[in-house]
Amino acid sequence: MRLVIANCSVDYAGRLTAHLPLAPRLIMLKADGSVLVHSDGGSYKPLNWMTPPAALTIAEPSAEQAEAGIAEIWTVRQAKTDDRLVISVAEVLSDTQHELGVDPGLTKDGVEAHLQELLAEHIETLGEGYSTIRREYMTAVGPVDILARDARGAAVAVEIKRRGGVDGVEQLTRYLELMNRDPLLAPVAGVFAAQEIRPQARTLAEDRGIRCVVLDYDELRGMDDPESRLF
């Protein structure tokens, strides 16, 4: 990894065009050819960047550019899409190189998959007498998160989201529409389960006869493992 602190201006041309005026910034050049231009604020998204695979070429500035104080023109080309990032370097303030090697990678725990697993195991959270038929029940328009049965044996399709928005309701609606055409399953009720349900989504769901359930992740995890780990 090469880290350059430089006074530079940047132009990107690809899916859009973008321009950054002359200012001091960090230019990060990674081993796979990707380039990130960061300022000293904002969150993780760079001001400008190039995705790998990419290649850097360095050229002399034109007379006019040299006049304006530009010392070098760095052009980063995307190998496949021909997008390009042009960095006009006025002054290099620091330039260092470090060997990091390949990263062993990230292990995650949590999120929707875990919520789904927990709810499937404790489906009675939705009501007395509920039972799970199966997770990821396939339909022609995609997998239903959980297919369950209520106390009377009727089918219930459950869509799980961390944050429940209108698109989640639309998704469940598509599943229900299709499943209710199947005489072996119909009638299928719908449950929209999320850690947080937005007002518009709730309104839309209830208007369509879909029940909304707010999930408590910690509570579900507690049921799973009474000795819930504290951080």
Added chain:
Amino acid sequence: MRLVIANCSVDYAGRLTAHLPLAPRLIMLKADGSVLVHSDGGSYKPLNWMTPPAALTIAEPSAEQAEAGIAEIWTVRQAKTDDRLVISVAEVLSDTQHELGVDPGLTKDGVEAHLQELLAEHIETLGEGYSTIRREYMTAVGPVDILARDARGAAVAVEIKRRGGVDGVEQLTRYLELMNRDPLLAPVAGVFAAQEIRPQARTLAEDRGIRCVVLDYDELRGMDDPESRLF
């Protein structure tokens, strides 16, 4: 901005938990308190990060951690959400500080807004005799990208996307449903226009009587300016 190259392991606890085993990485500490942990590959997303506002505290390792070769424990706390990032530093390979100042910021040009502008100007692309009524036509459920009229004077709602997926079709469907209840507008036809339309989206749209149109950005731009700029 402080740049640290260190052999470290990282743990994040917040909306999920994640762990990175010991390896050399770049730790970027920005002026607003945000922290990014990057490896030497991948695109712009860090392996782990903390969004601003955040604060860093440094602590001594426990006896057990010291035994394992950890020299310092860096804890980054999010001010609002209480999420935390714990960086266990084994060895600092480089540690530099740079004053960058506030960035003048990015100017963008292109994307969906430009597509919308171009199509509104050349709405006859959709068919002989079409005319634009207005862009960003407001409805109770959001703005319709373009409201137009066909050759016979009937209303047409156009939804524009760069890449057309099912959610774009759902969005247009919601608009159409509402607009068709308005006796002054009804009947309103739908057009789903995108640079690229995905198969599932096309199927869904056509099933609902929505016409799909693939837009050629360069061609539209060419109509706008015959001397299309080359980069």
Added chain:
DNA sequence: CACTGCATCTCGTTA
């Protein structure tokens, strides 16, 4: 302030 919709989204999984 919360909500919505776009993104040079990125990133994983699956058909």
Added chain:
DNA sequence: TAACGAGGTGCAGTG
């Protein structure tokens, strides 16, 4: 490989 959905999404615009 392409397509699809989720994201610790980030981010700008709007009511």
